Amino acid sequence: MPSVIREPFAAIQVGYLGPSGTYSEETALRLCEKTVCELKPYTTIDSVIRAVATGEITEGIVPIENSIEGSVNITLDVLAHDVELVIVSEFVLPIRHALLTKGGEKKIDCIISHPQPLAQCRNYIARHYPKARLEAVESTAKAAQLVAEGAPGLAAIGSLRAAEIHGLTMIDNDIQDCNNNRTRFILLKQKTSQAIEEQGQYKTSIVCKMNGERPGSLCELLLEFSRRDVNLSKIESRPARTSLGEYIFFFDIEGGIHEAHVRQAIQAVRERSLWLKNLGSYPCFVL
Amino acid sequence: MPSVIREPFAAIQVGYLGPSGTYSEETALRLCEKTVCELKPYTTIDSVIRAVATGEITEGIVPIENSIEGSVNITLDVLAHDVELVIVSEFVLPIRHALLTKGGEKKIDCIISHPQPLAQCRNYIARHYPKARLEAVESTAKAAQLVAEGAPGLAAIGSLRAAEIHGLTMIDNDIQDCNNNRTRFILLKQKTSQAIEEQGQYKTSIVCKMNGERPGSLCELLLEFSRRDVNLSKIESRPARTSLGEYIFFFDIEGGIHEAHVRQAIQAVRERSLWLKNLGSYPCFVL
Missing domain, CATH: 3.40.190.10 (Periplasmic binding protein-like II)
Incomplete structure (x- = not known):
């Protein structure tokens, strides 16, 4: 009988904002209940993301938004400006301080x-x-x-x-000011041909710089979504870093890139943009 | 001859984020070149704003946005949720670290x-x-x-x-990552009947919670501005603090409330909002 030679399992290395006891670790631990992985703590969010980009680790978990404090700017800025990574999952963790x-x-x-x-x-x-x-x-x-x-x-x-x-x-x-305190974490990977199972709830995140600063530019861009019945769960502006008063926009879109109306809306927005970066389509889990 | 009795000058007390040597102090000092005022340092942005609200000081200078780092969230959140103050001026300071x-x-x-x-x-x-x-x-x-x-x-x-x-x-x-590093500071006061000199460049800031989460809600709201040729210099979303995924929106409008088209646009936006707060019309100075 022919013997089947298997590659030894390469453990998935997942980076997170350490040390032990952070909410990021809690999320990483929950993730590892389902997959065999090795957790690796980093001292900053920035260094987690950059370690995925250089291939030092396979995946990284970082916070991207909190229901009270808003977006985690460092996560948005590094994803927009400094690395080429994709979001492969989102986890929502209730936060109790x-x-x-x-x-x-x-x-x-x-x-x-x-x-x-x-x-x-x-x-x-x-x-x-x-x-x-x-x-x-x-x-x-x-x-x-x-x-x-x-x-x-x-x-x-x-x-x-x-x-x-x-x-x-x-x-x-439970000393947080608002009892609906939740943090969204994202799992990041290097870009590969992403396998999307065509079921379940997907989200797609993009970031772009609009072409034109005239009144109505953003509105025209939003119409590309609404006229195709594509729902946005989030719009966020961040400085473009070119000049005070110039911005880039992050959109979280309900639906995956495997859906025609989402794909078409993104294509139309791309045509109205100076540049557009697709940050991936991914499923969402509430922990 | 009748003698004229004058009230002794009550010095204007201006609070800022201290101690000595902060960029806030630099802005406050520049302001005091033009007016007689007494500077009072505070240890947090939050406490500057709250001291104006309680009447402990007459005016407060706080940062609201930086060209690289984006909005100063604490300033936006306290203005939207916790106090009833107005912006009376804006100062743009070039930042060199x-x-x-x-x-x-x-x-x-x-x-x-x-x-x-x-x-x-x-x-x-x-x-x-x-x-x-x-x-x-x-x-x-x-x-x-x-x-x-x-x-x-x-x-x-x-x-x-x-x-x-x-x-x-x-x-x-000059070690900042971007050489176009500028910070916008605002001067805050308690609400009074605001005297607007009908000349010069004015800006108006509002914050509102949209009525309706359906696709196109934000777009309809933006159309109220663009159809009246009212230009927006900034749009910013912040968590509504009610639930993850619910937001309030800050708009910086080019023009003052003394201009009919600005006033009408704000009224129309108010009608499409659950609530709307007018943060004031004010002139802008580059330092």
């Missing part, structure tokens, strides 16, 4: 977290700790670590998992 | 600045100091102070004025 101290003390002089959780708990902090100094660090996990290693009077905003990892005590939970 | 160390040393382990300058010099840092740790603090002036007080190996990104104040040495100047 906790206030964590060493030993449960409630006298707090300084609150440490990533800038987004600090912003997302702005009203809570103003109400309960109006005099506390705020310190922004690169991740919620780093904040928990600093509190664990630091003097009394420090508190971190982070997840219960971060509390567990660093031995902190939760003194208040 | 310098890399500053104590005594001019060039071995740098850690670069400290406000998150926006760190982002604006992302490519420079990746090219020249790929291994440096980045630390985000609340202002460029604070970063300069930390470097002045800290161990060797620290560098700050800030202005030449910050270097001067804290006795640092500039080791590289």
Whole structure:
């Protein structure tokens, strides 16, 4: 009988914003429940994306939007300007922030977290700790670590998992200003011929620079979608980096590139644009 | 002869993001060249805006947009959701970032600045100091102070004025990724009957939540502007904070509310909105 020679399994390496205890790690762990993969932490969102682009890792998970704080600008900017990657999936994670101290003390002089959780708990902090100094660090996990290693009077905003990892005590939970706090994460890969299973809910993301700054340019562009009954779930402008007042536009389109009306709308928008980048069609999962 | 009794001059108190050496202070100082005013530093953008709202200060200067980094989200969010203030002027300041160390040393382990300058010099840092740790603090002036007080190996990104104040040495100047780096600052006041001199270049800012999420809603709204030849200099979406995927829209309109076509367009947009807030008509100055 002929023997079948198999290639040894090359583990999929997935990068995320570390260290242990970040919401990005939580999302990455959930992803790995379904696939065999090796997780690799990075210190910035930027470095996760660039590591996928150079081939150092196979895939990267990065946050792209939060329901309170809005888009994660660094993710949008690097995808638009600096790399050629595609989004292969989207994951929506409910975010619950906790206030964590060493030993449960409630006298707090300084609150440490990533800038987004600090912003997302702005009203809570103003109400309960109006005099506390705020310190922004690169991740919620780093904040928990600093509190664990630091003097009394420090508190971190982070997840219960971060509390567990660093031995902190939760003194208040669900402190985010808005209880509908969710973050969209995207899984990025290098461009390949993308296999789309023609079922399920797909989204397509594009970014373009409009041709023309006259009134109505954006409107004409939007009409290319609406006249084909193509729904947009998001429109976002970012600086074009050419001059103050010049923008590029990100569109999230409901539907995949395998659907004719989506493909035609994108083609029409491309014709009205100076440049257009297709960031991929991908399925969406709520965690 | 009857004597004329005058009220003693109440000095105008202008709040800004301090401490000394920030770009906000630079803008505030330029403003005070023209008016007698007393400058008052605050530690966050949020607290400047809220101090104007409570009447603690007469006016506040805050950044609202940078040509590379985009909108300053905290400014937009507080104006939309938390206070009732108007914009009375806009100032555009060219931003030039310098890399500053104590005594001019060039071995740098850690670069400290406000998150926006760190982002604006992302490519420079990746090219020249790929291994440096980045630390985000609340202002460029604070970063300069930390470097002045800290161990060797620290560098700050800030202005030449910050270097001067804290006795640092500039080791590289104009390190921003894009040489068209400008920041728009706005001067905020409490709502009063606003006197508009009917001359010069005015802008009007509004924020609204559209009535209807169907395709074409935004387009119909944009048509209210374009069919009246009202030009938009900016469109920006921010989370509505109600649910992921719901947004409010900020529009910067060319022209003042004293112009009939602007007034009519805003009225028409108001009728298509769940709510609309007029943030004021104001002149623009390039510093």
